[in-house]
Each structure stands twice: as structure tokens, then as C-alpha cells.
Amino acid sequence: MRKNVMIIGAGGVANVAAHKCAQNNDVLGNIVIASRTLSKCKKIINSIERKGSKKSNEYSITAYQIDAMDISATEKLIKETGTSIVINVGTAFINMSVLTACIHTGAAYIDTGIHEEPDKICETPPWYANYEWKRCEQCREKGITAILGAGFDPGVVNAYAAYADRYIFDAIDTIDIMDVNAGNHGKYFATNFDPEINFREFTGGVWTYVDRQWVKKEMFEVKQVYDFPVVGKMPIYLNGHDELHSLSKNIDADSIRFWMGFSDHYINVFTVLKNIGLLSEQPVTTAEGLEVIPLKVVKACLPDPVSLAAQYTGKTCIGDLVTGRVHGEKKEVFLYNICDHEACYKEVESQAIAYTAGVPPAAAAMLIAEGVWDCKEMKNIEELDPAPFLKILNQIGLPSGIIKDGEDQPLSL
Amino acid sequence: MRKNVMIIGAGGVANVAAHKCAQNNDVLGNIVIASRTLSKCKKIINSIERKGSKKSNEYSITAYQIDAMDISATEKLIKETGTSIVINVGTAFINMSVLTACIHTGAAYIDTGIHEEPDKICETPPWYANYEWKRCEQCREKGITAILGAGFDPGVVNAYAAYADRYIFDAIDTIDIMDVNAGNHGKYFATNFDPEINFREFTGGVWTYVDRQWVKKEMFEVKQVYDFPVVGKMPIYLNGHDELHSLSKNIDADSIRFWMGFSDHYINVFTVLKNIGLLSEQPVTTAEGLEVIPLKVVKACLPDPVSLAAQYTGKTCIGDLVTGRVHGEKKEVFLYNICDHEACYKEVESQAIAYTAGVPPAAAAMLIAEGVWDCKEMKNIEELDPAPFLKILNQIGLPSGIIKDGEDQPLSL
Incomplete structure (x- = not known):
């Protein structure tokens, strides 16, 4: 102990x-x-x-x-x-x-x-x-x-993959991890956790694991609409994420992908900021000679994610869609969690x-x-x-x- | 001399x-x-x-x-x-x-x-x-x-107003100064002069002079499409501008307004940057304790306007639409200049x-x-x-x- x-x-x-x-x-x-x-x-x-x-x-x-x-x-x-x-x-x-x-x-x-x-x-x-x-x-x-x-994610979604592997499937073909936030914070724009870490996830390319190989895609290049339990149909985009980098080693599957939900508004704001260079982690020098990392200034301008919790409504859904074979037969399962912003705030004063x-x-x-x-x-x-x-x-x-x-x-x- | x-x-x-x-x-x-x-x-x-x-x-x-x-x-x-x-x-x-x-x-x-x-x-x-x-x-x-x-503008457009006043009209009713750039610099986004001064024109409200009174509007609140000579139909927006602040004193007219052409793309980028607070002239403090004026960082990220000239194509049109009376009869004139980006570059290595x-x-x-x-x-x-x-x-x-x-x-x- x-x-x-x-x-x-x-x-x-x-x-x-x-x-x-x-x-x-x-x-x-x-x-x-x-x-x-x-x-x-x-x-x-x-x-x-x-x-x-x-x-x-x-x-x-x-x-x-x-x-x-x-x-x-x-x-x-x-x-x-x-x-x-x-x-x-x-x-x-x-x-x-x-x-x-x-x-x-x-x-x-x-x-x-x-x-x-x-x-x-x-x-x-x-x-x-x-x-x-x-x-x-x-x-x-x-x-x-x-x-x-x-x-x-990473974390529970890795446990879902392990659960499917150990307790459900004889062999896994694909794991699609999907993360959507159907909540509303009421601000023009905000990230749900540290903006610096949030944007860094998307400013480089997108590493995804397809047919047992690493493939690099552009952010927002691949889109689908998925019908989630409770929160319903949501647009999701192929994205890179931490968990692919261990699951690809530890779970025997052909393809392991991560998908995240984004609104058109989020994509628009992200695209503007990125194209202008404001999401860069490399310093620029102002006309006055001050050296600054643009991403840190964007972070300073955006709402503190902690401050969003009190007004947040709606729910998140995060889960693993796993396909494979059980006794030689093709099978598909979706392991997931639903989390409610308001209930979280009521319990611990944070959002979902x-x-x-x-x-x-x-x-x-x-x-x-x-x-x-x-x-x-x-x-x-x-x-x-x-x-x-x-x-x-x-x-x-x-x-x-x-x-x-x-x-x-x-x-x- | x-x-x-x-x-x-x-x-x-x-x-x-x-x-x-x-x-x-x-x-x-x-x-x-x-x-x-x-x-x-x-x-x-x-x-x-x-x-x-x-x-x-x-x-x-x-x-x-x-x-x-x-x-x-x-x-x-x-x-x-x-x-x-x-x-x-x-x-x-x-x-x-x-x-x-x-x-x-x-x-x-x-x-x-x-x-x-x-x-x-x-x-x-x-x-x-x-x-x-x-x-x-x-x-x-x-x-x-x-x-x-x-x-x-200010400058030649004031001279156009004075010309209309002295040499054309007996009495002026309205002066609408209109400034459009139908050119293309080939960049994702750039301002045509110092971004800091450019954005400052739009981040506050918009002062306009209507019926001999100052009226405050929001930026992009009033839009019209005007058919300009040479460059054709362009969307223009009611805007504040320096020249209104002297013409309203020196020229006897009921209304003196300034209109500027903006593409939907410009408005989208401007709106995102403004709503996030990145066009602010007031300092913010980064998580690392650095005090920075966001607008100066945006300026540092954007292309130097001088660098646009070599690739710029297309033309600008700036002019005064003046209405009033001549010998008791209603009349309208449009005094204007057309300027070509490429020709300017060829002559003096700057854009129009x-x-x-x-x-x-x-x-x-x-x-x-x-x-x-x-x-x-x-x-x-x-x-x-x-x-x-x-x-x-x-x-x-x-x-x-x-x-x-x-x-x-x-x-x-």
C-alpha cells in the first residue's frame, strides 16, 4: 500500500x-x-x-x-x-x-x-x-x-482498446477513437484546455496509423459525420493524438486513428490564426525590437479555460469504435463515455x-x-x-x- | 521659392x-x-x-x-x-x-x-x-x-470636394468618398500599409457625418455595392476616415461619408482577430510575465506591406461622389483616379x-x-x-x- x-x-x-x-x-x-x-x-x-x-x-x-x-x-x-x-x-x-x-x-x-x-x-x-x-x-x-x-484521451480510450482486445475480440482490424464536445461555453472563441497545448496539436501535420504504417495528413483534410449516442450526429476530423503513439505498438490492429469534433467556427478561427502565423511556437520580433512567441500572445488574449466552467452547458462523448473478428465473424463495438458540463461544474466546479x-x-x-x-x-x-x-x-x-x-x-x- | x-x-x-x-x-x-x-x-x-x-x-x-x-x-x-x-x-x-x-x-x-x-x-x-x-x-x-x-485620402479626395464646391456646384448636398482596391497581392492576408495604423482605423467605432451631425456606427454595419469606373461593381462599407474631420468644417454639405471596399475574406480575418482581442492597442501579459501589445505582434506576423509590391496586380479606384444643385437643378458628379499596381511597381517599385x-x-x-x-x-x-x-x-x-x-x-x- x-x-x-x-x-x-x-x-x-x-x-x-x-x-x-x-x-x-x-x-x-x-x-x-x-x-x-x-x-x-x-x-x-x-x-x-x-x-x-x-x-x-x-x-x-x-x-x-x-x-x-x-x-x-x-x-x-x-x-x-x-x-x-x-x-x-x-x-x-x-x-x-x-x-x-x-x-x-x-x-x-x-x-x-x-x-x-x-x-x-x-x-x-x-x-x-x-x-x-x-x-x-x-x-x-x-x-x-x-x-x-x-x-x-490518452488514457481511458487506451483502456477501451485494451478491453476490446482482451475481453471482446479474437482479432482487431481497426480502432477509431472519437472525441466530440457538444457543449457550449457562450464565448466567441475559447479552447477547453491550455490554448498553447491545444493549438500545438493541430499546427503541425497530422500523424495517423493506417495499415500498420504512419501516414502524415493535413489538419482538417479528412472529415466524416458520425452519429454518436446521446449527442447525435457530429462532424469529426482525422487528427493526430498521443494515444496512437503507444497503441500502435501495444495493440495488434491494422489501423488506429483519432478523430476530433470541430465546429466550422472553430476551424475558421484556427485557420485564420494559423495562416497569419499567430499560432507559431517560434519567436517573432516586433517593430519595437521585442521578441515574442505569437502563440503565447494568443493564449494571453483567449479566455482562461478554467473560467468557462460556470457557464458551460451540453455534453461530451469520447469513445472507441473497434472492428474485428469474434469466432471468425466480423463485429463492431463502440465503447464510450458521456459527460455533462453542468453536472461536472455542480460536483467539482470544472467543465466536462x-x-x-x-x-x-x-x-x-x-x-x-x-x-x-x-x-x-x-x-x-x-x-x-x-x-x-x-x-x-x-x-x-x-x-x-x-x-x-x-x-x-x-x-x- | x-x-x-x-x-x-x-x-x-x-x-x-x-x-x-x-x-x-x-x-x-x-x-x-x-x-x-x-x-x-x-x-x-x-x-x-x-x-x-x-x-x-x-x-x-x-x-x-x-x-x-x-x-x-x-x-x-x-x-x-x-x-x-x-x-x-x-x-x-x-x-x-x-x-x-x-x-x-x-x-x-x-x-x-x-x-x-x-x-x-x-x-x-x-x-x-x-x-x-x-x-x-x-x-x-x-x-x-x-x-x-x-x-x-485624406488629400486628393479633399481637393475633389473643394473642386466640386468651387468649380461645379452652387450648393452641395452630399459627398461620398469611396476607396476600393481591386488588386491582388497573392498572400493569404496582408494590409496595404502599416497594419498597426490600418487596423486602428477599424477597431473603434466608425464616426460618420450625416445631416450635419457626427453619428457613430459599428464597423461593417452599412454596406452597399457601387459600380466603379474601370474596376466595376465592388462591395463597400461605411467607415470612419481622417478627411471627414476637416471637410465637415470647411465644406458646406449636409452629409460627408467615407466608404471603403473590403472582401469577405478581409472582413472574416479582421473579425476573428478583433473578437479574440489580437487587434488591441492595450498590453496583455503572457503566462511567462511578458507584457505585449497584441496588435504589434499581429503586425510582426503579417507581410511587410512594402514586400507586396512586386507581385501586386490589378487597380485601385478612389473618388468623390458629390450631389448638389447647379442653377437650381439636382446634379451628381464622380471625381476619381484609377491607379494600376503593376505600372506603379514598374515606375517606382511600390504598389498603387x-x-x-x-x-x-x-x-x-x-x-x-x-x-x-x-x-x-x-x-x-x-x-x-x-x-x-x-x-x-x-x-x-x-x-x-x-x-x-x-x-x-x-x-x-
């Missing part, structure tokens, strides 16, 4: 993870929230108090200021606070620093997305091989539990996109704490048994459904 | 003004090109040499680095170079500094747009009263010739928008040099006799046409 969790980051996803850890602190122990901006950590604690999320009063929740790029400072804080599990939900730029601090201190490591370097976009696939997987051997030698990509990304790493932490997923090496989600993970998620706010043989029903585990 | 001209600024308009001054240096004498960036001044001199624009070899053309906000440095340069006429075609923020330097040294002053303060947009009309006109009395006392708004703005101040300088417009006080263009101005423009590259009684013909002067 491991206890005491440190959450690194203090955005919307961190808020949800902190609420969920507090709701399960009988399993997880003390909670530390650490980020660059102490006031944002304290706001999360205020929200937890306001909502009465803490299950047991035996354990503390404390805020710390930290620069997570500073490995020794992170190690010091892990030791001082007796942390045995680190949930990294900060920016994608800090993954390798935080992972290093965990390897040095023996703490378990959980994240929800692939490491990125600020000046590089859309690197050579598989992306995990450029950074995280280089530490695989070191984690095994030292017995470090490191669970990569434990959000929703932060909720779907923030609940799973808390669930992963619980599985590590209980020893079920304390694997003592580096694993992507699909390498672990998906059943206990999906079972906890069913219980703590992210229930799964399955459409199978034309029937739509809850996923029983 | 006055001699020796200093051009302040080194953008596209300055390039045209310098070429035109060089083509007429027998009248204007030595030419000084002074701006913040010496290399840009030198580029203009190279262009003049490449095109053989210099008429007389008796007179020099020299480049100087200057910060035109520094009044005493400007005064020093005026004196040292024996300048008697200053053509200010730099950014709109330097007008009052340069005017002050002229008042102190006795040099004549010419500009092509109203003074602006960097942090203020769309101030109370009439705009001239906020800055330039406050120096009217001082100019009269000291006998300083200061000719305001001597570009095309810079050309139409840069030729008129050179013509005004010639009229001052010859004593015709050396009025020893501050004047807006429409307060001076338009005939000699339009006549010189006919000769040096901007011929005027007139549509009158259904007939389209050159304006003979």
Missing part, C-alpha cells in the same frame, strides 16, 4: 484530480497541490472545501509553489511531503523533469499526455520513443511505477473536458495505492488490465457504455 | 514620395530621407538609382537615421541639411513632434494623415481639433506653412496604394516650393485652391477623371 499523493499543476484538470483524490483520501492519504502559481493551488483547495469533497478528515490537503522544471526542487518537495505517488497534470513541457524526480525518489509517476519541447511540434512517430520510453529501462531497474497517458481528463489519473493513483497497478515499471495504459480501471471510473464519475450487436448498454465489469 | 526637402519615414509611401521628389528635384532641390532605420532609407535611395528617377544631378539625395519623436534632434537635422520643406510620411504617432520641429525652425510641414496617440483609438470628432488644429494660431503668428492631410498616398505630398511640396501653396499658415487641403494641385497630379502620375451628365472623361484643368 502506497499513500500520499502530489498533484503537479493547478489548471482545470488539476482541480478535478484534486477533488477526486480528496473524495478518495481514505485510499490516497495526504494530498499536495504544487504549481508555479501558489494562488491557483489555493483556489483548488478553496473549491474542495466549498464542495465538501474531502472524504476523511484524517488527511491534509496542502498547497506549494514549485517550478516543476527544477528537478531537485521537485525531489525535495516529494521527500519533505512524504509523497509516494505523483500525478503530473501540469503543462506538457515538464513531463521529463517530473519523471526524473520520481525516478530519483522512488515515487510512482502518472501523467495524462506526452512530453513536448516548447520549440518542437509534431515530431517523428512514435512520439513516446522521443522522450518517455527512453527511461523504460531505468524504471525497470529501479522498480519505478510510471503510468503514461492516464487521462481520457477537464473532468474527463482529471478523474482517470486519480483512479490510476487509487489503483497504484491499492497495489493493483503498482507495476514497478513504465507502462502505457493499454499494457495494464483495463477492468479494474474502468470499474473504478464507473464508480467515481465516468461510467462507460458499450454499443454491441446494435444494443446500447452500460459496460458491466 | 523654397528648396530642399526632407522626407520623414521609409515605408512604401516614403519610397513613392522620394521617387517623385527626385523626378522633380529641379524644383525641390536636395532630398533628405530620414527614418528610425537607416537601412530602409538607403534602400529607397538604391531604388531611385535603379530606376534613374533623379531628374537633375545638381542636387543630392541623402539618408539619415532619426528618431522623429525627438524634437530637438529633428530640428538639428532640418537646420544642418538646409531643409525648407518637411514631408512627414512616418507613422501617425510622430505628427505633433515633427510639426513642432517645423514650427521651431520655420520649415514648411506636410503630412498625409491625422496624429494619433498609441494608446487611444477613435477619439472624439473632429479629430484634427484634438491635436493639429491646436497649433493653428501658432502657425499663423510665426508664418509657418503647414498643409495637413496631403495624401490621397503607396503610390496614391505618396505622389500627392510630393505635389504639395512642389506647390510650396513654387510659392503657389506657401500659405504661411496651417491649412487642410480643401482650404487651398485645388486646381494647381490636381493639375500637377495629372502631370506626375495621378490623373483625375470625372463622370458628369453620364459622361466619363479626363478632368481638364
